[in-house]
Amino acid sequence: MSERSNGRSAYTLTLGHLYPDQLNLYGDRGNILTLQRRCEMRGIELRVVGLGIGDALAPDEYDLLFIGGGQDKEQAPVAQDLLEMKGIGLWAAVEDDMPVLAVCGGYQLLAHYYRPASGADMRGLGIFDAWTIHKGAHMPRCIGNIAINWNGATLVGFENHGGRTYLGRIKPLGKVLKGHGNNNEDRTEGAVYRHAYGTYLHGSLLPKNPHFADHLLTLALKRKYGLNGQEVAAVFPLDDALEWEAHAFMLERLGLHSAAGAALRYP
Amino acid sequence: MPEDQPAQSVRRERRKRRGKKGAAVMRAVPATALPRASDSKRPARLRRGSLRAGMAVAGGRAAGALSRRLRLGGGTGIAGVVAQRLYPDIVHHLSTQLAGGSILVTGTNGKTTTSGFIAAILSDAGLRVWRNREGSNLMRGIAGALVIRARLSGNLRRGGQATSIFEVDEAVVPQIMRDVPLRIAVFNNLFRDQLDRYGEVDSVLTRWQQAITTLPHQTALALNADDPAVAELGAAYAGQVVYYGIDDTTFDLGWRGTISERHQTVDTRICPRCGSDLEYTARFFSHLGHYNCSNCGNRRPAPQVRATNISMNAFDQLRMNVLTPTHEGEIVIPLPGFYNVYNALAAIATAQALQIDWAAVVSGIQQFKPAFGRGERVQVAGRTLRILLAKNPTGFNEVLRTLFSDDEPRHLLLMLNDNIADRRDVSWIWDVDFERITNHTTTLTVTGTRALELALRLKYAGVAPETIDIIPVIPLRVSQLKNNGSIRTAGTPVRANGELTAMREAQTQADKAWHARGHRVTGLARALDTAIESTPPGETLFVVPTYTGLLDTHRELERRGLTPHYWEEKGP
Numbered sequence: 001m002s003e004r005s006n007g008r009s010a011y012t013l014t015l016g017h018l019y020p021d022q023l024n025l026y027g028d029r030g031n032i033l034t035l036q037r038r039c040e041m042r043g044i045e046l047r048v049v050g051l052g053i054g055d056a057l058a059p060d061e062y063d064l065l066f067i068g069g070g071q072d073k074e075q076a077p078v079a080q081d082l083l084e085m086k087g088i089g090l091w092a093a094v095e096d097d098m099p100v101l102a103v104c105g106g107y108q109l110l111a112h113y114y115r116p117a118s119g120a121d122m123r124g125l126g127i128f129d130a131w132t133i134h135k136g137a138h139m140p141r142c143i144g145n146i147a148i149n150w151n152g153a154t155l156v157g158f159e160n161h162g163g164r165t166y167l168g169r170i171k172p173l174g175k176v177l178k179g180h181g182n183n184n185e186d187r188t189e190g191a192v193y194r195h196a197y198g199t200y201l202h203g204s205l206l207p208k209n210p211h212f213a214d215h216l217l218t219l220a221l222k223r224k225y226g227l228n229g230q231e232v233a234a235v236f237p238l239d240d241a242l243e244w245e246a247h248a249f250m251l252e253r254l255g256l257h258s259a260a261g262a263a264l265r266y267p
Numbered sequence: 268m269p270e271d272q273p274a275q276s277v278r279r280e281r282r283k284r285r286g287k288k289g290a291a292v293m294r295a296v297p298a299t300a301l302p303r304a305s306d307s308k309r310p311a312r313l314r315r316g317s318l319r320a321g322m323a324v325a326g327g328r329a330a331g332a333l334s335r336r337l338r339l340g341g342g343t344g345i346a347g348v349v350a351q352r353l354y355p356d357i358v359h360h361l362s363t364q365l366a367g368g369s370i371l372v373t374g375t376n377g378k379t380t381t382s383g384f385i386a387a388i389l390s391d392a393g394l395r396v397w398r399n400r401e402g403s404n405l406m407r408g409i410a411g412a413l414v415i416r417a418r419l420s421g422n423l424r425r426g427g428q429a430t431s432i433f434e435v436d437e438a439v440v441p442q443i444m445r446d447v448p449l450r451i452a453v454f455n456n457l458f459r460d461q462l463d464r465y466g467e468v469d470s471v472l473t474r475w476q477q478a479i480t481t482l483p484h485q486t487a488l489a490l491n492a493d494d495p496a497v498a499e500l501g502a503a504y505a506g507q508v509v510y511y512g513i514d515d516t517t518f519d520l521g522w523r524g525t526i527s528e529r530h531q532t533v534d535t536r537i538c539p540r541c542g543s544d545l546e547y548t549a550r551f552f553s554h555l556g557h558y559n560c561s562n563c564g565n566r567r568p569a570p571q572v573r574a575t576n577i578s579m580n581a582f583d584q585l586r587m588n589v590l591t592p593t594h595e596g597e598i599v600i601p602l603p604g605f606y607n608v609y610n611a612l613a614a615i616a617t618a619q620a621l622q623i624d625w626a627a628v629v630s631g632i633q634q635f636k637p638a639f640g641r642g643e644r645v646q647v648a649g650r651t652l653r654i655l656l657a658k659n660p661t662g663f664n665e666v667l668r669t670l671f672s673d674d675e676p677r678h679l680l681l682m683l684n685d686n687i688a689d690r691r692d693v694s695w696i697w698d699v700d701f702e703r704i705t706n707h708t709t710t711l712t713v714t715g716t717r718a719l720e721l722a723l724r725l726k727y728a729g730v731a732p733e734t735i736d737i738i739p740v741i742p743l744r745v746s747q748l749k750n751n752g753s754i755r756t757a758g759t760p761v762r763a764n765g766e767l768t769a770m771r772e773a774q775t776q777a778d779k780a781w782h783a784r785g786h787r788v789t790g791l792a793r794a795l796d797t798a799i800e801s802t803p804p805g806e807t808l809f810v811v812p813t814y815t816g817l818l819d820t821h822r823e824l825e826r827r828g829l830t831p832h833y834w835e836e837k838g839p
Contacts, residue, residue: 026694202692245719246719
């Protein structure tokens with residue numbers, strides 16, 4: 001368990017980082033760092049607590065949860081630990097509207113199951129009504145830059161997954177504008193259940209999607225402090241010029257610059 | 268590589284068929300010849316083999332010559348592609364004639380420098396040396412490099428007498444091991460690199476393990492004892508294994524490193540044998556160090572070639588004491604970067620296996636001249652440019668550690684591209700410890716196709732955005748180039764003059780269109796100028812590019828008449 005804090009603040013949040021040593025393949029440090037720095041710049045104290053294999057998850061101790069992606073070899077012991085040590089706590093947290101961000105492998109582990117090309121299914125927590133199938137080496141991996149429409153705004157990132165994810169009765173995070181998304185078939189990307197968000201976008205996701213980072217912080221702050229129903233960006237505005245420039249640069253790369261002006265909610 | 272796979276399956280097919288017929292020997296093999304790769308009963312039919320090989324050599328060399336004539340590039344890659352198309356077995360055919368023996372050098376980082384050290388040591392020992400320096404380290408580049416030194420008879424020129432050093436991409440190792448009879452295979456390290464190209468670290472290790480089972484036991488392995496994945500390769504190997512490693516634990520990150528260093532991305536932190544967590548009593552960087560597994564008892568093998576008493580006297584003076592079973596002595600590595608200790612040890616272990624004279628080992632390393640992008644100096648407008656390639660998190664961390672270990676403030680130009688040869692996924696920059704450069708740069712310029720992403724990384728590392736000169740490179744889309752009448756092949760070092768002009772024109776148009784939409788100025792040349800101008804005359808500008816950034820930098824310096832064409836071939 002590792003902790004970091006910066007002392008005296010009106011607002012204090014605790015982020016539970018699941019399996020920081022096992023699931024850290026796709027620059028997930030960038031997501032944690034973004035939440036940390038954005039809180040720091042606002043005088044909000046954000047404590048980050050690592051939850052490794054063997055640690056139990058007590059939902060009352062956290063305000064926000066993050067789980068990233070890892071190599072196949074490392075994902076199997078994690079899947080078992082997730083079911084045995086953290087499953088009930090994570091379920092309770094999600095039902096209690098705690099914001100959760102699950103990226104890549106973490107997203108797959110929070111759905112019903114992952115079916116590899118050969119071998120037994122890997123059971124997940126079933127928080128997302130979704131399942132993932134790896135159809136074998138003949139199916140190309142979904143790799144590349146991706147942009148999606150998330151509630152009228154854009155999210156940009158990079159995806160790299162062999163498995164195809166299919167959604168049951170659950171909303172996707174967004175609609176694919178450019179890229180593959182969940183399965184390269186139905187143009188959906190990610191999944192949302194209550195305040196739990198699953199997505200294939202990394203790169204890292206949060207640094208150049210500051211509106212999404214702030215959305216997660218807003219959910220956590222509202223849940224804990226009410227925040228008078230306001231968005232964190234309105235209460236504590238930040239200069240995000242560089243973040244939005246990086247975001248827009250990727251939209252341009254994907255040939256979406258005309259769409260960008262319409263879809264983007266610049267602060 | 269995908270493009271090589273059809274050739275492989277053809278080759279396997281053919282081998283199966285010929286194997287049944289069996290036969291005589293293809294060519295009189297000198298007594299000193301080495302074991303053949305996978306199949307010692309390999310077929311022959313001298314005339315047909317040589318005729319096909321001759322055709323392949325002729326075709327490949329013609330294509331290469333044409334490519335050079337048109338100034339499309341060094342022509343090595345195209346020569347290899349054409350020759351392999353004409354005779355898929357060409358690499359095996361030619362490499363079995365390498366009477367001086369062949370050495371394979373692979374690993375995620377340090378291949379070029381390690382091969383350079385080995386070549387220098389062997390030359391100083393009076394041996395003739397040949398390297399696949401001109402071509403890429405993929406299969407076609409290696410094929411091309413061999414074809415270029417072959418006769419139209421399908422046999423190698425007298426270069427066949429040289430000791431050959433093959434610098435080989437991690438993914439190509441199984442193909443080389445199948446086709447080239449090896450005296451020594453050097454595995455230096457395995458880090459997280461190019462995941463979107465190769466899959467994951469584990470799958471590379473599995474492929475290496477499988478390839479090693481096909482080796483004849485006369486082949487020696489030189490393995491880095493401090494890398495648990497690499498060391499595991501020696502566990503079940505019946506032939507000679509020479510381990511090398513660092514015994515000096517004063518460079519242990521646990522004691523000396525910053526907090527963020529201790530949180531550094533670790534690529535292989537689980538035991539490659541049983542899957543449990545490894546424990547480290549010392550860790551030098553990433554997952555390299557002194558490790559043991561409490562579950563299965565797997566531990567770092569005791570190295571036969573080891574470094575003690577390492578010290579960094581000056582920016583590019585690494586002093587170490589080296590112990591081998593036969594010698595002990597001090598060696599000064601004239602390069603910046605702690606990681607070069609491993610590159611030098613790999614070369615010393617190779618020399619040990621070849622029973623090379625100690626004096627040649629010392630002079631080969633101490634007189635070493637770095638390759639382009641590995642720390643060499645270029646003088647520009649009264650400033651010194653030092654270019655340090657950083658292509659993955661471990662490489663980048665080590666370059667930053669080298670530059671910022673003393674409190675000297677630096678002038679820095681960082682270059683992040685996301686072309687295929689770099690890795691299209693740049694998320695790895697979030698695993699690099701940029702925190703250590705905060706407040707340690709005098710001037711800081713950021714460029715490349717993902718300059719903004721890198722600037723953002725620096726902002727979140729605590730660097731004030733207003734202190735960064737951000738000058739992105741607009742990546743050209745294929746459509747823009749087609750309109751323009753030129754074709755782009757990413758990562759190709761040099762293009763025809765006409766094509767270069769067309770590309771520059773396309774780039775100018777892309778930049779204009781970008782500015783017309785109200786964005787900031789762009790372009791590598793401008794970034795280089797800005798960084799040079801902000802560095803006062805007499806001082807040093809450190810340029811840290813990713814792989815294609817290095818090629819772009821080279822091209823830009825060459826355009827200004829500042830470096831030689833680096834594909835130029837040196838006769839064997």
